[in-house]
Amino acid sequence: MTASGYDAHLVQLNVATLRFPLDDPRMAPFVEMLDTVNAAADDAPGFVWRLVEEGADDATALRPAGEDVIVNLSVWETQEALWGFTYRSEHLDVMRRRREWFERHIEAHLVLWWVPAGHLPTTGEALERLADLRAHGPSARAFTFASFYSADEASADGAALGAHPVGRHGS
Amino acid sequence: MNDIDAIAALQDPVRRRLYEYVAAQGREVGRNEAAEATGVARTLAAHHLDRLAEAGLLDAGSRRLTGRSGPGAGRPAKVYTRSRDERSVSLPARDYRTAAELLAEVAEQAGLDAGLCAAARRRGEALRGSAAPCGGLGEAMEMLAARGYEPHLEAAEAAEAAEAAEGATGAAAPVVRMRNCPFHAVAERFPPLVCGMNLALLEGLLGTGGPVRARMDARPGECCVVLESSKNNED
Secondary structure, X not given: OOOOHHHEEXXXXXXXXXXXXXXXXXXXXXXXXXXXXXXXXXXXXXXXXEOOOOXXXXXXOOOOOOOOEEEEEXXXXXXXXXXXXXXXXXHHHHHHOHHHHEOOOOOOOEEEEEEEOOOOOOHHXXXXXXXXXXXXXXXXXXXXXXXXXXXXXXXXXXXXXXXXXXXXXXX | OOHHHHHHOOOOHHHHHHHXXXXXXXXXXXXXXXXXXXXXXXXXXXHHHHHHHHOOOEEEEEEOOOOOOOOOOOOOEEEEEEOOOOOOOOOOOOOHHHHHHXXXXXXXXXXXXXXXXXXXXHHHHXXXXXXXXXXXXXXXXXXXXXXOOOEEEEEOOHHHHHHHOOXXXXXXXXXXXXXXXXXXXXXXXXXXXXXXXXXXXXXHHHOOOXXXXXXXXXXXXXXXXXXXXXXXXXX
16 A cells, blocks of 8 residues: 555644633634635645534634644645645735734644545544654654655655554664 | 856847746746747747756746647647746855845744844835835836836736725726745745745835735745735725
């Protein structure tokens, strides 16, 4: 089994610590942008899936990483698709103003990894990848845009398969 | 081919006109079109376009301009676009790019976005000097062109135009988009930080309270900012 082309999908998890509660007026500009940006993601080329709370439009009320930490978990066909949405769509303006709304993270706040196409990650699985990145640095199991691993590299490493991080084997 | 040889290929005035024409279109350009636009014979244009491609300044490809294929569709035409590779020559050697990347990396880690944007806005204001805020989109385009942004006018997208035209004439309000990001290499590595800096710099250059305003509207392959008339689109 190979993890290349359309056989593998790229997952991203982002955690962001809120500076103020979401209903605080200082967060209003962020909250107002949510629907537009989420719609842009849903329509973006290469978009596969994003985490949404049951009965809601987004995942901002799910707090699996802490009471004041919102998570953003999504699946994309390629690195280019994810990069294009993150930095070349309405989403960039949210990123530009991130310091107004979110605490600066000392540790990694973004993690990427490959999964077999069709697999939808759970938040538990996602937080494990983030913990892996924080503990061991970038690897084929858990990486960032700046330290990117291809689907083939992840496949060779066995890192794209299954929910649990797998160590490097042999050489 | 190294950067000095590539840039030297532009010394020929015909070649330079062809390069500038192709670069300004922001799309594939055929030989006939380039020849007509620059007022030279097709064979001469073809020769120089190929020299520019050899020098790495243009990318050459082929395309059936009719959109047909198979027998009877004719030979594919050769088309050219400006290469995305950067060329620079500095004598004596200087390396501001490494300095910029290192400074941006540290600013990103330290979360210095607000301070960087404030400095960029001040720099924009200083570059504008005592001049009044930019008086219109035409003036803004001249200013952007002088700074290497390669601006072009674009009719507003339908939805935005409908919003903007509320109670007005109903004509689509044009926006100025920019084909070139002067900070491309660092903007690709640290997009929110550097694109935010770029927006603040442009806001400073335009001045506040004038008829033109800048906002972020990122798109693939272009500068992340658009300029628009501030009267048409009040928040």
